[in-house]
Amino acid sequence: MARSPGGSGRSPRDRDRPRDRDEDNELTDKLVTINRVAKVVKGGRRFAFAAIVVVGDQRGRVGHGAGKAREVPEAIRKATEAAKRGLIRVPLRDGRTLHHDVKGRFGAGKVTLRAAPAGTGIIAGGPMRAIFETLGIKDIVAKSVGTSNPHNMIKATFKALDQLNSPRMVATRRGKKVGDLLGRRDETTAEAAA
Numbered sequence: 001m002a003r004s005p006g007g008s009g010r011s012p013r014d015r016d017r018p019r020d021r022d023e024d025n026e027l028t029d030k031l032v033t034i035n036r037v038a039k040v041v042k043g044g045r046r047f048a049f050a051a052i053v054v055v056g057d058q059r060g061r062v063g064h065g066a067g068k069a070r071e072v073p074e075a076i077r078k079a080t081e082a083a084k085r086g087l088i089r090v091p092l093r094d095g096r097t098l099h100h101d102v103k104g105r106f107g108a109g110k111v112t113l114r115a116a117p118a119g120t121g122i123i124a125g126g127p128m129r130a131i132f133e134t135l136g137i138k139d140i141v142a143k144s145v146g147t148s149n150p151h152n153m154i155k156a157t158f159k160a161l162d163q164l165n166s167p168r169m170v171a172t173r174r175g176k177k178v179g180d181l182l183g184r185r186d187e188t189t190a191e192a193a194a
Contacts, residue, residue, distance in 0.1 A: 029055045029080050030130040032064075033150045034072060052127070052150055053079035055087070056134030059095070062161070063087035064131070064154050088158070091166035094118075096138040099167065104160025109152030113160050114141040127153045135161075 032052040038045040049072045056062035065082025069075040093099045098115040105111075111128065116139040122132050124142035127150040132140055144153055171178045 027055050027057050027084065028134055029053050029083065030134055031076060032127045032130050032154065034075070037068070049075040051075040051079040052154065053083050054127075054130045054134050054154070055080060055083035056131075056136065058134065058136035060090050060092050060136060061087050062090060062131060062135040064158065066151070088162065090135060090161045091164055091169065092135075092137065093166075095136065097140055098137070098164060100164070102160045102163050104156040104158070104163070106155035106159055107149075107152045108147040109149065109156040110145045111153065111156045111160055112143045112145070113157070115139075116141050126150065128157050131157050131161075 030053065032054055034052075035050045037048050037050050039048065040046075048068055048070050050066065050068045051072070052064065052066050053076060054062065054064050063083040063086040065079045065084070065086060067075045067078025067080075067082060069078060091099060093115065096118065098113060101112070101114045103110070103112050116123070118139055120139040120141065122129055122137065122140055122142075124132055124140065125144065126148070128142050128144060131154065132142070142157075144156075147153070167178050167181055171181050174181075
């Protein structure tokens with residue numbers, strides 16, 4: 001058996017694996033829904049299970065995935081792996097809420113996400129609650145209109161989260177400083193109050 005020059009017998013790719021595992025350990029996953037599906041074949045029905053899982057690090061990264069298999073644990077494992085492959089980063093204000101209100105739509109699913117003051121909690125139902133808990137949001141008000149299909153609700157929520165911008169992102173896009181943007185907003189609210 002050929003050994004690597006380092007003498008450990010492991011390839012460089014294997015040496016990096018524990019670091020990946022440590023990264024996976026800090027991810028939390030939530031099972032959103034599990035559904036039994038049937039395929040009609042000549043001898044009768046063949047049952048399988050479809051699972052939807054949301055994965056996040058509770059610090060601004062989140063992903064979702066779906067998996068299907070003949071057994072429940074295997075379907076959950078496939079969905080979790082798909083969710084880890086599709087992680088996105090979401091900018092959070094003070095690590096607890098959104099920077100601004102946003103709407104998302106996928107198919108017949110429409111969602112509205114609104115930033116909320118401290119102490120509000122997560123006011124959202126079903127699949128959206130799982131997304132916000134794994135994302136690390138503490139205060140948010142969310143409303144789903146239209147379909148209650150978990151696939152479409154999750155995809156609409158992710159479309160909304162993709163549209164979020166932080167003040168830093170807007171400032172760099174416009175070639176300004178963050179203080180200029182936020183200072184101008186404070187001046188206009190002061191003028192409106194006066």
